[in-house]
Amino acid sequence: MAITIALAGNPNSGKSTLFNKLTGSNQYVGNWPGVTVEKKTGEYTKDKNIKFTDLPGIYSLSPYTLEEVVSRDYLLNERPDVIIDVIDATNIERNLYLATQLSELRIPLVLAFNMMDIVRKNGDKINTKEIAKSLNCEVVEVSAIKNENIDALVEAAIKKANDKDIKEIKSFSSSLEEYIDTIENSVESIKDHPSKRWLAIKLFEDDEKIEKEFILTAEEKSLIDEIRIKAEKEFDDDAEGIITDQRYNFVTKITKGNIKKGVVGLSTSDKIDKIVTNRFLAIPIFALIMFGVYYIAVTVVGGPVNDWWADEFLGEVVPTHVAGFLANHEVAPWLTSLISDGIIGGVGSVVGFLPVIATLFFLISILEDVGYMSRIAFILDRVFKRFGLSGKSFIPILVGTGCSVPGIIGTRTIENDNDRRMTITVASFMPCGAKTEIIALFAVVLSGKWWYGPIWYFGGILAVILSGLILKKTKRFHGDTSPFIMELPDYHAPSMRNIFKATYDRCKSFIIKAGTVIMLFTIVIWFLQNISVTGQFVEFESDATDSILSFIGKKLQWIFVPLGFGNWMATVATVVGLGAKELVVGTYGVVAGIGSAELGDPNLNQFIANQFNAVSALSFVFFNQITIPCFAAVGAIKQEMGDKKWFGFAMAYQMIFSYTISLMIYQFGRILVLHEAPTIWTAIAGVVLFIYLYLIFRKDKYKEKEVLKEGLQG
Template sequence: MNLKIALVGNPNCGKTTMFNALTGSSQYVGNWPGVTVEKKSGKLKGHNDVEIIDLPGIYSLSPYTLEEVVSRNYLLNEKPDVMINIVDSSNIERNLYLTTQLLETGIPMILALNMTDIVKKRGDLINIKALAKRLGCEVMETSAVKSEGCAELAEKAIALGKSRQKSKPLPIFSTDITKTLGQIESIIKTKSTTEHPDFYAIKLFERDEKAIEQLNLSDTVMAEITALTVSCEEAMDDDSESIVTSERYQTIGRIVSDTIKKKASTGMTPSDKIDRIVTNRFLALPIFAAIMFLMYFVSVTTVGAWVTDWTNDVLFGEIIPPAVEALLVSWGTAEWLNSLILDGIIGGVGAVLGFVPQMFVLFLFLAILEDCGYMARVAFIMDRVFRKFGLSGKSFIPLLIGTGCSVPGIMASRTIENERDRKMTIMTTSFIPCSAKLPVIALIAGALFPGSVWVAPSAYFIGVAAIIVSGIILKKTRGFSGDPAPFIMELPAYHVPGAKGVLIHMWERGKSFIKKAGTVIFVASITIWFLSSFNFALEMVDTNESILAALGMIIAPVFIPLGFGTWEATVATITGLIAKETVVSTFGVLFGFAEVAEDGAELWPQMQMAFTQMAAFSFLVFNLLCAPCFAAIGAIHREMGSAKWTLIAVGYQTAFAYTIALIIYQLGLFFTGGGFGIGTAAAILMIAALLYLLFRKPVSKTKQKQLIPVKEI
């Protein structure tokens, strides 16, 4: 019989690091049944019969966000054997709010005081025994980053899970409230079969809609409970939810006062000193820009490029294709099979896999920035910018997640309460270059702009600029007008990233990309090879006479104003809808990436013959900003809940991409001596239209609100 241990805690409490420390590489990621919130599970190291479930980071068990609904439903319905409540020791008051709610579920629980090394550096002292006595559950000190106390914590959790010793709610509430809750609990016990009457009594008192739905009590019973609630509210002169919140924090305050001895403040903490610089009103954006520039420069232009060049030129150039070709010749295989393996599979999949080293370097940077606490500051920094253009800093969280993949980035928009802001975020999230677009960026930068330090980083900043411009334009329309949602978040203390956690995070993202290359891109490459090798009579022909060429030539004229009106570039752009990496694999198949062994032709020179620099950059910008892959479009449809809004989103993205790419190519052509023509006039008209949309009077005037960063509540 498997033992299930659920990890529960606030965002930024070190929960993911703890999960990695407990499971190592023995973990798998999916979605919770019926919803699109990421689910992580894994086997405890050394215990194949113990499953660790990493619940989404939440602040409470009240159903304000999808993450909170998912976590609460799992705890109450799936009934894990034990919970590990991970608490950020450096912000214990805020974290214990969730703890008081978890104790009310009755599930056996251990409290893990994480990041205790930060508390000790501050000179604070936590009386562990006193805290455990006050909470009524075992308390252990841990440091997930350093893997300290994690193994002991797991063993204690296993023992507690086997003992099935239920947690008990804290004596939080005053006499009048306790009496009312007791009456509601008695009603629940007689009218419902729930195993958590204590928990649901409080939730019904708070008028929790999800709890009312789940218990499905009759109107008569609900009227009786409502009457009890109203009577208590009148006596306390406050609404029930505020009463419960206030009582919880009063209890937490007393517990903290009795169990934690804080050192007298002697000045700013190291995190405060760093924040004075990195979140400074004038320095924050230049520092952020410099960090992102460095990240893309190292990933695409230097370290990542060196390994990628070897992978492309040597591994998939001088080693694999000749060896495979020699083997096929010795076997006497048919010409079409040789072409399928060399041009289709090795040419297509190999062209994409060649960029894996660059992606791993990028993922390493992202993992370090996330783990050390800087990315939380980026959301705060970007709120200042986004708010001026009608978006909330909450919109940057999906964009940040979207750097890995647009699909979870789009899903993360569910945390935005304002419907208008949520839709706008969904429409613009895919403008940020995801990992799938990195091979396209690296291909264009390497082939057409060798040695350039600006092309790869510019891709990221073009995405940010597209979001800002779109925010201004859309906020001035009737469907998106209004004040942006307020944004308050906790800034975790800076800490040195754990090497193990960073490497696991990097490997998870990289493995996902390699898996896609072995499945989606593999199938796409074979399909592209077939369509580019046969005509409509199913005769093997030259690529220029193939089915793919015929179809591409029909659509190619649409892209002539953008500078890449060849059928090859057109086909690559369209196949990018399958997966953005397929843009590279398409060129790999069409330009004979695997033919190195035969005539020395490489993908780089072939690209240089197919594109001018201006056309290549236009091609890059269009593919960065246009409609995302089918998976992301599917996520847009699920989150929008409407085919109409999905078409609007995809149509806007594609039209915006076309406009920007046309302006870049036509004006670039003009300023480099191409002369004034119809294309130049069209570009000027499009600029005029953009300026009108940017500076026209908004439908309704909005007020700007300043974000206040919250470090401790």
């Protein structure tokens, strides 16, 4: 018999770890119907008839965030056979708030008290039997990370799914229960619904989404309004506040005598946080960690490992064997060049930095798994607030370091429209996986400049901060920032299985993209490089002057001359990079012809090193990092903005911002670092700097007006 089990729970409760343990590799990632929010489903490793759905982490079933809407729509409409509510056992009181709501849906419910290994380590005592009895609910103690009691949890869920006697958690006072019962029995459209108690509570709270979904008569609306007004007068609070207060009172009553804390004083996590999240030390520690990550990836791995992988294996072994195979089969010269220079040269140059990319993914996965990255969001909330952004903005930006698309979509958790639109505009400034490839290339090419990597990383954060300072003082984006509340999980030893799986999934996505989209584009680039403007096929050298590719590049290269990379190859790489940022590297691979096995073909690193100096390279990478992102991210921006004018503004801002920042980097850098003479463009860069300083330090007239208005009202 097939059984569907939904995994619900607060963020950082260990839900995803449990899901991975239950499903292993038998899981599928897609999107929820109608929204681009990740949906994870999977089959139980020990029984394919048991399917799990990993719901987004939520604190309640109120429609405040997209995750909450997605979760409650799934539970209300799809109605799984059983819900496993994954609860952080180190913080039961807060986590049980969601459990009271899930119970009201009248779907069989099992509570998984997770992280019991930490509970035991802290010396805490939890009377789970008494809590289960008080809640009328099955409670199973587990540790997902230690793989403890997982089978018992699944058995309890299966047993519960077959249990027809579903008992709800009654968490309200008798007088409030009377009000809820009256609504349950008076509204015809919810009378026969299996979740009628939960629907009645939502109608009492004046939930607009439920009122629209379930048609009410004028008499029913009048009755509910009458009940709400009467209750608000009796409890001296608004309807939603009454429900929230009584839920927490109930949970406190249940847990009060059944949880005894064993650790007196600070826990190990608290002691670490006194240093790691310290007001003065937090940012320097974060900087040191990220510098260390890039040093290991670029120098330790990017040195010996990447040299062998890119130069010897992909640069010599693969091209030599392919060229030999093609020669033995007397393949036409043009096709040999297409395969060697086009496909192997383009795709190989992208895949050539896989060791560096994989190392970055691996190290960042460790930081995520141990709980450090959650602290970064908390730390940067303090920084972001000073510059007009909420810490909530950093979560999508952090997600965007993997891929800008989910980062942009992740802005849906930000309630404030102005904050959300601003975050959408700047979310792609951080180096995603594709941009990391460009960073890795230039960090390796510029010998001894591994530290350029973290400079570009923190440059992305600085670009976000500068944008916040500038945009928040405009009428379009003015307003208070969204409040930021985040659960900080306890530090724990990393799960190598989770880390390797996260690294594998990211690398797999990277390789698939290289073998499909990137390969297609590199073939097109090869043809453009080997067809003249008169339509003749000629196998050109890298300095060809009359190919279609060079013709296009030379027509546009004047645009980038002030930025320090005004040659046709850099121009073409930048323009093509608007399709996919990996193509910046792939284009150079094709143009340099590194895939050819013939003697005398230039090495990609040396080829690029000859075209850039330390300043122009910095300008080139910064421009490609913070300018208009790839087509997929642009599509996400358009979808999330939902308005042509807002979308147009985001595109214009990204282009102007990236161009002017790169202009200043190169024009000031060439004087300060390269000791070259100033030009008219240096003067223009000076004017641009003055404008930026004015926009950053000018008074916020809109804020002053609000303060004045509040003073007059007071």
